[in-house]
Amino acid sequence: MSSFRPGRLVGISVGTVVILSLGIYGPATLLGPLPRVTATTVIPASTTAAPTPPVLSANGASAIAVLAATTSDASGTISTGTASTSTATTSTATTSTAIPEPLAVAGTTQALPMASIAKVVTALVVLDEKPIVTGESGPVVTLTAADFQSYLDYDKAGARSVTVFADEQWTELELLQGLLLGSSNNHADSLARWAFGSVDAYVVAANAWLAHNGLADTAVVDATGLHDASAGTATDLARLAGLAAIDPIISAMLESPASALANRRGVQNTTSYLPEEGITGISRSYTDAAGVCFLFTAEISDGASSFTFSGAYIGEPSYDALTADLTALMASARTGVGPLPVLAAGDAYATFESAWGDDASAVVGVSRTRYAWQAASPEAATVTLKDFTTARTGANIGQVQLSVAGEKLSAALKLDQAINDPGVGWRLLHPVMMISALLDQ
Template structure:
């Protein structure tokens, strides 16, 4: 005959709980996932390189913007920044912020707006244009007024390319009106289209009243016009025209190239002009090279008092460019962008694995880096644990972040002694 024994029942219950607890506790701690490391973002120390900023003009208004940068990184590969056609925001401005008369820079707007409406394939001359009595009268009027002009006669035939060459290279005012009338029906219709084009291309601080720039109300900001220079320099028709300027046009008509200026300094002129209201205005690109890498920028100077002042200011700019442009370690190998700490005390950093060096102006300050990190608990030294991305001088760069020290499993002892941490990690997963 058996009798009820409470002590025995309690022992069985306690034993059962212990056995069940061990059955859950053991696997949960020994086999369960470890808690992810804690990440803290950090900022690498600034480079010790002394920047050399662009030296711009104290006169009128001026601005420069990155056009393209061809560089070699530490891995030996070559890349072209800003894809060769995208113009960044200005890297330097000086002088007045408001829009100023732009003189013949307005003719660059005319050329680009006409090419936008009636594009020409690279290497071709475009359609034949028969000039009218109105075109001949424009020539007579501008010639009588002493404004730049290239002779035309009624019923002459010019190609579209020849019209644009006379417009840009010769700064011909009558050709500005002629090509505007041909493309849009009238100069007034062209003006409407040109201002819409300026807005569409982000040059909202500028406006044109005519096709020539002789009107004082055709105005632009230095920032807008530096951007305009980049658009002109990367247009295949305009860039080819500037690279191989024509000396003779329709019927062997001569044209003087008015754009070239200080070519020995590495400058390619796009437009150079003077009016009483605008002063001396110059649109250009410039290039600095060390033989293996090159840096190209576009620029605009408006409101210069004299050509002597323009020469002095451009010479100072190019001297600052030669001093300031060079290999810039934007993302240097070993720079840390995050630190990690595990629950069991291991520490490591997320560092740039391979340098990303760009041939750029040393005064260009990168934007704040954007860092993305992976969640992990353990990883070996050198493992990819994230990525850093930033933009410098209009160019987007990125580099993989690698672990500089391994974070290993803490082992069964630590796991068994930290059940709450381990079970919490299991529940979180």
């Protein structure tokens, strides 16, 4: 006959708890995941040169935008910046590389009359509607009585014009050369009528093109820019200069000799201005309402690397003022442009600490240097880190990204020393941390 024994029941209960505890404790501590390391982002000592802002004009409005930056790095490879010359076989402005926001802007932010810069819009819009294959001249255009009358009207008014006659045949490329290099007002109207049926229809298409290309603060009411209401902001027009410069047809045209129409009427290149300063003109003009207006690109190079920017100056009071302002700009460019150690190898952007006392840093693995113009202090870096518990020295544990001179750059972050498993002893002595890590997962 058995009897109830309270001590036996207590013993069995305690034993059961111990066995169950050991069944959980052992696997949780010995086989379970370790607590994740604690990460803290840090800001390394800056290795970037002090900002050197561009010297822009105090007159009217002006702006410059990064067009291209090409750098030979330590490995001998070539890195190209935000925008580069188009490799397309036809000139199609809507598919060109987008130009970033200007590097610097000065003067009024309001739209100002832009004089013959409007003809650059005309050229790009016509090329978008009637593309030319690179190396070819495009279709042959037979001029009409209306084209001849346009020439007579502009010539009588004293506006820039290039002689044409009814029934003459010009290629599209020749018409564009007359338009851009000769700044011919009658060629602007002729191209608009040929490509769109009328100048009015062209104006509708041109404003749609401007909006499509992000130039929302610029509008045209004619193809020539003689009307004061054809106006734009310096910000938009600096970007327009970039779009023109990367168009293969226009860029090749600007490299042509002064007499662009060898068998025609010797259209002279009116765009050239201060080439000794490294400037390539795209449009140079004057009207009473607009003042002196200039669209251009410029290049700074040390032989191995180069930096090209586009720019717009509108509302300059005189050509003497334009010369002085451009000379000051290029002097500031020669001072400001150079190799920037943007992301230096070894710079730490985060530190890590484990629950068992190991610590390490997330450092840039490979330097990123750019030949650029540091016009302003770079934006704060964005750091992305991976979750981990242990990792070997040199493991890729994240990425750092920042923008400099309008270009986004990034580099992998590496662990500068290992964070190792703490071993069985630490695991067994820290059951709360181990079980918490298990529950977290």
